[in-house]
Amino acid sequence: MTIDVPGATREADxxxxxxxxxxxxxxxxxxxxxxxxxxxxxxxxxxSAAGVNPADWAALRGGRLRxxxxxxxxxxxxxxxxxxxxxxxxxxxxxxxxxxxxxxxPTTTGGAYAEYITVAxxxxxxxxxxLSLGKVAAVRLAALTALQALRDKAELMAGDHVLINGxxxxxxxxxxxxxxxxxxxxxxxxxxxxxxxxxxxxADEVIDCTRGDITAEGSCYDVVISALNTLPLLRWRRxxxxxxxxxxxxxxxxxxxxxxxxxxxxx
Numbered sequence: 001m002t003i004d005v006p007g008a009t010r011e012a013d014x015x016x017x018x019x020x021x022x023x024x025x026x027x028x029x030x031x032x033x034x035x036x037x038x039x040x041x042x043x044x045x046x047x048s049a050a051g052v053n054p055a056d057w058a059a060l061r062g063g064r065l066r067x068x069x070x071x072x073x074x075x076x077x078x079x080x081x082x083x084x085x086x087x088x089x090x091x092x093x094x095x096x097x098x099x100x101x102x103x104x105x106p107t108t109t110g111g112a113y114a115e116y117i118t119v120a121x122x123x124x125x126x127x128x129x130x131l132s133l134g135k136v137a138a139v140r141l142a143a144l145t146a147l148q149a150l151r152d153k154a155e156l157m158a159g160d161h162v163l164i165n166g167x168x169x170x171x172x173x174x175x176x177x178x179x180x181x182x183x184x185x186x187x188x189x190x191x192x193x194x195x196x197x198x199x200x201x202x203a204d205e206v207i208d209c210t211r212g213d214i215t216a217e218g219s220c221y222d223v224v225i226s227a228l229n230t231l232p233l234l235r236w237r238r239x240x241x242x243x244x245x246x247x248x249x250x251x252x253x254x255x256x257x258x259x260x261x262x263x264x265x266x267x
Contacts, residue, residue, distance in 0.1 A: 035042070
């Protein structure tokens with residue numbers, strides 16, 4: 001989901017998404033007013049919309065990152081953000097003031113839930129024509145999680161048969177579209193009310209997960225990705241065909257990392 005800020009050109013309208021005026025840890029800085037300045041290679045962005053991901057609240061507030069990350073409190077949360085470039089820092093030539101951009105900061109850096117944020121210019125992208133700031137603010141974390149899980153971790157190849165669990169959520173809906181574009185055969189699972197939505201995203205087969213065991217077909221998948229922690233790992237493992245390269249369970253709705261297992265490699 002996203003937080004849209006009506007009338008984002010007026011500073012007063014940003015108060016609804018301000019959490020803290022203090023500097024966040026890491027490279028991004030979230031501030032309440034326009035007092036921040038863009039440093040060398042940076043953009044100062046006036047925030048118009050910010051994405052709300054489970055990693056922004058469950059992982060941090062629930063303490064799931066505590067063994068790995070030490071945050072300096074108070075902390076400005078939020079990773080996905082879209083807005084308008086207020087100022088460009090020294091050396092920035094690919095953006096100008098007034099351009100609409102969107103960016104994702106590391107979950108441990110945050111800064112999106114503020115009125116203004118300063119980020120590295122090379123981490124930002126222009127908002128595509130025809131998309132609102134509210135829509136693009138919900139893209140980066142979910143889409144990159146899906147892309148990296150299968151392309152980079154599982155090394156998906158054209159022709160692979162992929163099972164996507166939780167295909168109507170943020171990560172799952174991007175996964176269906178990305179993997180179809182990469183040439184995979186996609187079997188997707190979701191609740192009955194979202195079957196037509198997922199089919200419209202391009203899935204070859206859609207399984208209503210409320211009507212039985214979604215792994216009942218047996219070992220027929222090259223890769224499994226789960227955007228939901230709804231089944232034990234052994235259940236997913238049984239769904240892999242003999243000789244499958246790998247399977248990934250990506251509980252991005254709970255934690256910011258991926259885990260998985262490898263089936264025996266093809267000779």
